Amino acid sequence: MESIQAIKQRFEIIGNDAKLNRALEKAIQVAPTDISVLVTGESGVGKESIPKIIHSLSHRKHGKYIAVNCGAIPEGTIDSELFGHEKGAFTGATQTRSGYFEVADGGTIFLDEVGELPLTTQVRLLRVLENGEFIKVGSSKVQKTNVRIVAATNVNMFEAIKKEKFREDLYYRLSTVEINIPPLRDRKEDIHLLFRKFSSDFALKYKMPTIKLADDAVNLLLKYRWNGNIRQLRNVAEQISVLEQNRTITLETLRQYLPDTGNNLPAIVNNTKSDSDFSSEREILYKVLFDMKSDLNDLKKLTMELMKNGNVSEVTKDNESLIQKIYGNDDEEDATIEDLEVLSIPEKTSNDELPIENMQDKYHFAEEIEEEETLSLQDKELELIKKSLERHQGKRKLAAQELGISERTLYRKIKQYDL
């Protein structure tokens, strides 16, 4: 049995993703049988190489391989294309013609976009699949053929069945083995690899130096949704390779080639994200809430230290980095270590418990902090919006994209905060 690596080389398949490898492995395993295979996956994921692999590794490899795009053939002629017609079967049928199922006898037919087949054709197809029988259009003579079928679809077949656009019995007959090709966004490790491969191919083709992505551009490449999958990635690599003079591609340049960058980012918070790197309003709020929670924990820790120790200057010294984390640097205007001392926690000279009234003061103090923190939720949002607008010289479209919110929402917030 040929190895996955050998198959990848032979069919120019790039990638090392485990799900892709599993799909190729399945294709290799099922190839020597006559089992029908349904290849599923979004548009542009690379479904078309699977039937070729299956055919070339099967005992039919010397027979014909015919790929039919079911979505591209008009409904009126598809039966005749697939099964042939008799002379005079319809206007223009001046001679008897063989269809693909007759021609491919002993070989393989790849039915691409099988979900697009009209229901009447689906009935004919079911019959071929069940007993190898078919009838030419306009004929009454049953013919036999021995064809292996591999079909592919990028539509949700269960939906199509529910809407009665696809026969359930045919679906089960076609999908004896189903091979799913994962979308590019789920093959994170392969994205940059593919981009580099395409870039180097296009550099050769257009006789220009190979483009290279800056680090932040690579991050965007990995986060982007790639609705058009590998086909879209290749187009982007080609466009940039041809159009960009500067061969180091920055984040901003890449953004111009990725439509709707804001909405195409999946809403998953990446641990390494910077403040400016949000995908949605919800993400902003999560970030603010996490920051608040962490601040609150730090404050709790500090308060506990003060309650235990009671010596402000000692606690301040011991917890310098924590205080700086909560209140910022000394040179920042808004909050300093002095602010902490204003909280007037009485210095304690012994290790005794704090008197009850002082403990109550602490609770009072904690409530105030909570209020302040709630207010700072808005401050943080305001700050994020301001920074983003500054970064994009007031260009709302770009700022909205960066913040992952619609321009309309941004406009509303600008009004709300009187920016």
Ligand SMILES: Nc1ncnc2c1ncn2[C@@H]1O[C@H](COP(=O)(O)OP(=O)(O)OP(=O)(O)O)[C@@H](O)[C@H]1O
């Ligand atoms: N792993 C891969 N390595 C290199 N190129 C790939 C790979 N997968 C797909 N491609 C390329 O991406 C393009 C799209 O692939 P393909 O035509 O097979 O998509 P598809 O899944 O059939 O999409 P659709 O459902 O829209 O027909 C092709 O040019 C193909 O050569």
Ligand SMILES: [Mg+2]
């Ligand atoms: Mg295709």
